[in-house]
Amino acid sequence: MAQKKVSRTIKDINRKIKEGKIVVVTADEMADIVKRKGPRKAAREVDVVTTGTFSPMCSSGAFINFGHTKPAIKASHVWLNSVPAYAGIAAVDLFIGATEPAEDDPLNRVHPGQFKYGGGHVIHDLVAGKKVNLTATSYGTDCYPNREIKKKVTLADLPYALLLNPRNAYQNYNCAINLSKVTKYTYMGVLKPNAGNANYATSGQLSPLFNDPYYLTLGLGTKIFLGGAKGYIIGPGTQHNAYAKRGKNGVPMEPAGTLMVKGNLKEMDPKWVAGVSMLGYGCSLAVGLGIPIPILNEEMARFTGISDEEIFTRIIDYGNDYPQGEATSLGQVSYAELKSGMIRFNGQDVPSVPLSSYVRALEIAHILKGWIEKGEFLLTEPQEMLPTVDRT
Amino acid sequence: MYSKMLSLRFPKTVVNEPITVNLVKKFDLSFNILKATIYPRKEGLMVLELSGHRKSFQRGVRYLKSLGVKVESIGQDIKRDEDKCFQCGACTAVCPTGALYIERPEMAVIFDREKCSACELCVSACPARAMEVKFDRSLVY
Numbered sequence: 327m328a329q330k331k332v333s334r335t336i337k338d339i340n341r342k343i344k345e346g347k348i349v350v351v352t353a354d355e356m357a358d359i360v361k362r363k364g365p366r367k368a369a370r371e372v373d374v375v376t377t378g379t380f381s382p383m384c385s386s387g388a389f390i391n392f393g394h395t396k397p398a399i400k401a402s403h404v405w406l407n408s409v410p411a412y413a414g415i416a417a418v419d420l421f422i423g424a425t426e427p428a429e430d431d432p433l434n435r436v437h438p439g440q441f442k443y444g445g446g447h448v449i450h451d452l453v454a455g456k457k458v459n460l461t462a463t464s465y466g467t468d469c470y471p472n473r474e475i476k477k478k479v480t481l482a483d484l485p486y487a488l489l490l491n492p493r494n495a496y497q498n499y500n501c502a503i504n505l506s507k508v509t510k511y512t513y514m515g516v517l518k519p520n521a522g523n524a525n526y527a528t529s530g531q532l533s534p535l536f537n538d539p540y541y542l543t544l545g546l547g548t549k550i551f552l553g554g555a556k557g558y559i560i561g562p563g564t565q566h567n568a569y570a571k572r573g574k575n576g577v578p579m580e581p582a583g584t585l586m587v588k589g590n591l592k593e594m595d596p597k598w599v600a601g602v603s604m605l606g607y608g609c610s611l612a613v614g615l616g617i618p619i620p621i622l623n624e625e626m627a628r629f630t631g632i633s634d635e636e637i638f639t640r641i642i643d644y645g646n647d648y649p650q651g652e653a654t655s656l657g658q659v660s661y662a663e664l665k666s667g668m669i670r671f672n673g674q675d676v677p678s679v680p681l682s683s684y685v686r687a688l689e690i691a692h693i694l695k696g697w698i699e700k701g702e703f704l705l706t707e708p709q710e711m712l713p714t715v716d717r718t
Numbered sequence: 719m720y721s722k723m724l725s726l727r728f729p730k731t732v733v734n735e736p737i738t739v740n741l742v743k744k745f746d747l748s749f750n751i752l753k754a755t756i757y758p759r760k761e762g763l764m765v766l767e768l769s770g771h772r773k774s775f776q777r778g779v780r781y782l783k784s785l786g787v788k789v790e791s792i793g794q795d796i797k798r799d800e801d802k803c804f805q806c807g808a809c810t811a812v813c814p815t816g817a818l819y820i821e822r823p824e825m826a827v828i829f830d831r832e833k834c835s836a837c838e839l840c841v842s843a844c845p846a847r848a849m850e851v852k853f854d855r856s857l858v859y
Binding site for chain 1: 804805807810811812820822824826827842843845847
């Protein structure tokens with residue numbers, strides 16, 4: 327007897343969450359389930375698959391309102407712990423970007439620079455409840471006469487603090503090697519000469535957008551795990567590119583989709599928004615992000631069941647090609663190979679090195695799973711989908 | 719063959735003692751001195767790699783301690799801040815001794831202090847800056 331096709335809605339899923347009957351598995355568990363039982367049976371059994379990623383994500387920052395002062399100021403330049411913030415918005419609003427180095431940082435004058443403190447660290451310190459020195463200067467106006475203020479602020483003092491990351495959760499990323507004869511210090515980490523190591527990012531089968539390669543279930547309004555709290559997808563991220571080259575399974579084989587996300591900084595945990603320093607490159611912010619993927623049908627079970635050996639990325643030379651604006655693929659490599667610790671490149675064994683934390687990614691998937699099972703987290707309907715392409 | 723990087727700090731009373739010669743003659747050990755200094759107040763610091771049979775090594779270290787020499791493994795001088803480390807694995811690219819490695823399939827990043835040669839390459843390569851040097855690096859190099 328033919329079995330009925332699986333079809334469920336986000337409403338059905340939320341009803342099951344409220345009834346305490348929801349079945350949630352993490353993306354790596356789902357890969358195993360689909361392998362053993364096939365996508366149809368998996369779709370019947372599983373309602374939601376949770377994903378996670380924890381990695382430096384440079385396109386991150388925070389919108390902060392620091393409250394009106396007496397006398398009032400229209401801040402035109404602002405520094406947080408001597409890291410410049412963008413103040414070209416309303417009187418006491420600012421945006422602090424993750425990669426902004428402290429103003430007195432020696433940068434790369436002695437190469438490779440250390441980049442010990444920057445915008446990502448400011449955000450981390452705020453979330454950790456530390457006091458941050460705020461300095462603002464102004465040219466003075468009739469309504470805002472104050473020319474300069476200095477004060478110590480904590481996250482609790484700030485009337486408003488929103489993490490707003492223009493591009494996070496890259497769906498796939500390059501595997502970086504260095505074919506030049508000198509060590510290169512890149513945003514992909516330290517790359518030893520003559521293909522001494524191959525660095526990669528993304529958490530592979532656990533990574534959010536690898537589990538919904540055509541963005542069929544998520545978009546503006548999708549509730550997610552962000553920085554230890556609940557956040558939202560608010561649209562495609564900068565450089566979102568659905569037209570990237572895809573494999574037969576629909577999964578992009580090069581950098582493709584991205585997300586713009588937001589969340590209340592005050593609810594976050596410093597464990598999941600951590601300032602980082604990339605030697606010779608700059609400062610950044612490591613962001614923890616996880617998305618629940620609703621298993622609406624068999625197709626979503628198939629997508630979420632895709633495992634590391636079926637996900638590929640391209641190898642790019644960051645020694646010569648990338649700095650010249652060339653992104654010529656030197657070959658494909660699977661995440662299973664990358665995670666094994668050694669890849670084969672031009673007949674040579676090259677140690678592979680992750681920049682994303684798989685341990686933390688898995689922890690996020692489990693936290694999200696726990697929230698949903700306990701009924702603390704309901705799924706939301708996306709109000710506008712991300713740009714995508716037709717399924718092949 | 720057992721080999722370890724040690725820092726020896728000795729009080730001025732033992733500065734005149736030919737301790738390294740004794741390590742070779744009495745305990746059949748070989749050594750490679752990376753740094754040896756006698757400070758103005760006559761206390762000394764020596765950083766050396768000491769190699770030999772494990773038992774001879776232990777006897778040699780016991781001899782040093784009996785003279786009042788403070789013996790510390792250099793591996794214990796590089797520390798990982800477990801709160802800061804978020805287990806990415808970037809450090810494994812630069813670690814020359816395999817003291818920092820990834821345990822599979824968990825993908826947990828392990829720091830084996832016994833294997834650490836205190837080269838400090840991980841200190842600045844760590845994005846989270848979780849690796850700390852616990853003594854003044856200018857003492858050694």
